Amino acid sequence: MNTIRHHLDDATLLSYSSGSLTNAMALVVACHLSxxxxxxxxxxxxxxLGGEMLERLQPADLSDSALQNLLDALDEEQPPEPTTDAPALPPADVPAPLWAYIDKPLDELAWKSLAPGFAYVDLPCQGTGASKLLRIAPGKSVLPHTHTGNExxxxxxxxxxxDVGRFAKGDIADLDDAIEHQPLVDSPESCICLVATDGPLRFTSLLGRIVQPLTGF
Ligand SMILES: [Zn+2]
Known part of the structure; x- marks a missing residue:
C-alpha cells in the first residue's frame, strides 16, 4: 500500500524495536508495519543499530542487572503471542497481526454500542493500557480530548x-499528551480504527468526561 500518509514516530519505532512498548501499543505498530x-x-x-550498540558496549559499561534487563527486553517477542487460532488468511481490511486477536471479519464482531454512532470491541491485550476497535458512523465526531499518555x-x-490532517486506511495517528484533537469521520462508510493507549484519555468537555467511563480509555 503506497497511499499511506501518516506514519509512526521515530520514537515509537525505536521503542518497538527495543521491545519496550506495551502489548497494546505493539499490536498497533505491528499492524502498521504489516x-x-x-x-x-x-x-x-x-x-x-540497536544490535551494533550492544556489541560495542563493554560489559563494564553496564551493571550485570542493567545488561540483563536490556537483553530481557530484547528477547521479548513483538508482536505478542496470538490468543486464538485464526484461519490462515485475514480479510483485506484486517492486518495480519490483528487477525490473531479477532476470530471474525470486522462486520461480524460483537460490537458494543457506546452512544448513537459509536461502537467498540475490546481486544484481549495483556499488560498495561488498553486496546480496542472503535467504529464511528459517518459525520460523527469524537469529543475533543487530550491524552495522559500516548495514543x-x-x-x-x-x-x-x-487538526493534524486527514487519516485514511493504513494511516497511523501517533499522538502524545501535547495534542488535543477532535476527529470527524468524513467517509461515506463508518470509520473503523484500531486504538491503543498506555494511559487514560482526558476529555476536555463536560460531556466527554461523562462518556469517558463508558469508553474505558
Ligand atoms: Zn508507515
Whole structure:
C-alpha cells in the first residue's frame, strides 16, 4: 500500500524495536508495519543499530542487572503471542497481526454500542493500557480530548479529519499528551480504527468526561 500518509514516530519505532512498548501499543505498530514498507525498513534499521550498540558496549559499561534487563527486553517477542487460532488468511481490511486477536471479519464482531454512532470491541491485550476497535458512523465526531499518555490509532476502514490532517486506511495517528484533537469521520462508510493507549484519555468537555467511563480509555 503506497497511499499511506501518516506514519509512526521515530520514537515509537525505536521503542518497538527495543521491545519496550506495551502489548497494546505493539499490536498497533505491528499492524502498521504489516502494510507500510517505509516504516518496516526504518524499524529494521533501528534493530540493526540497536544490535551494533550492544556489541560495542563493554560489559563494564553496564551493571550485570542493567545488561540483563536490556537483553530481557530484547528477547521479548513483538508482536505478542496470538490468543486464538485464526484461519490462515485475514480479510483485506484486517492486518495480519490483528487477525490473531479477532476470530471474525470486522462486520461480524460483537460490537458494543457506546452512544448513537459509536461502537467498540475490546481486544484481549495483556499488560498495561488498553486496546480496542472503535467504529464511528459517518459525520460523527469524537469529543475533543487530550491524552495522559500516548495514543496510537490505525485506520482500518473509512477516514477522518482532525487538526493534524486527514487519516485514511493504513494511516497511523501517533499522538502524545501535547495534542488535543477532535476527529470527524468524513467517509461515506463508518470509520473503523484500531486504538491503543498506555494511559487514560482526558476529555476536555463536560460531556466527554461523562462518556469517558463508558469508553474505558
Ligand atoms: Zn508507515
Amino acid at each position: 502494510v507500510c514498507a517505509d516504516c518496516r525498513r526504518k524499524a529494521g534499521e533501528m534493530e540493526l 496510537l490509532t490505525m485506520i482500518l476502514r473509512g477516514s477522518y479529519v482532525d
